[in-house]
């Protein structure tokens with residue numbers, strides 16, 4: 001296994017989640033020193049508890065990483081905080097809920113990036129991967145939810161579209177400091193026993209590869225974007241979606 005991130009210090013948020021777990025494994029296999037964080041503690045998997053929706057907690061996370069390792073080479077923003085009514089139908093979404101989700105999922109990506117980029121600028125190096133989605137790039141196909149009365153949250157499209165273009169802003173602003181900022185936009189990922197069979201079937205039919213993705217199929221492209229093998233790639237939104245957005 002190539003150690004393409006040997007000794008690189010990488011902050012990974014949302015490390016206990018579906019994509020976070022596998023991303024931590026791939027980062028470690030690649031030789032990285034991973035500062036894995038989640039709102040839920042998990043000592044067994046070396047996950048530290050930080051709430052990335054709170055400014056003070058983010059400040060503490062940056063101080064912790066600097067005290068422990070003295071540098072930050074990479075950041076992967078995988079945390080996915082959302083309100084309890086996330087997934088409410090468009091007509092019923094309360095403005096307060098919309099605001100809270102934008103604040104937790106978009107505004108805090110701004111804040112984490114701002115703090116990490118301060119450090120990367122002094123180092124004159126670094127690589128950030130923000131997480132978008134197919135629904136940050138194209139409109140929703142609601143037909144894949146209709147058999148079970150599901151939907152896709154309206155704020156999700158606004159947030160993911162925002163993250164993807166904010167990423168381009170950062171790439172442009174920090175390119176001259178030898179810092180790369182990219183986004184990765186996953187398509188649907190199979191989550192054992194969590195998705196309705198009709199969703200899986202309909203999604204798979206539309207995917208050019210005839211299936212949903214696997215968490216490791218997101219983790220390895222993330223490693224690639226962080227690594228020197230991607231040294232001329234910045235401001236890019238990498239679609240990892242089995243071809244969903246190609247047609």
Ligand SMILES: NC(=O)c1ccc[n+]([C@@H]2O[C@H](COP(=O)([O-])OP(=O)(O)OC[C@H]3O[C@@H](n4cnc5c(N)ncnc54)[C@H](O)[C@@H]3O)[C@@H](O)[C@H]2O)c1
Pocket residue numbers: 013014015016017018019020037038039040050051052053078079080081082131132133134185186187188189190
């Ligand atoms: N899974 C998919 O099919 C898919 C598809 C497209 C995009 N994505 C994106 O990938 C990202 C990760 O998705 P996932 O499927 O792994 O989600 P997930 O819900 O499985 O994991 C998210 C993790 O974030 C953690 N988290 C929540 N609030 C937090 C907070 N305040 N501070 C720190 N950690 C917090 C959760 O505890 C959880 O472990 C999200 O941005 C999501 O939109 C996922």
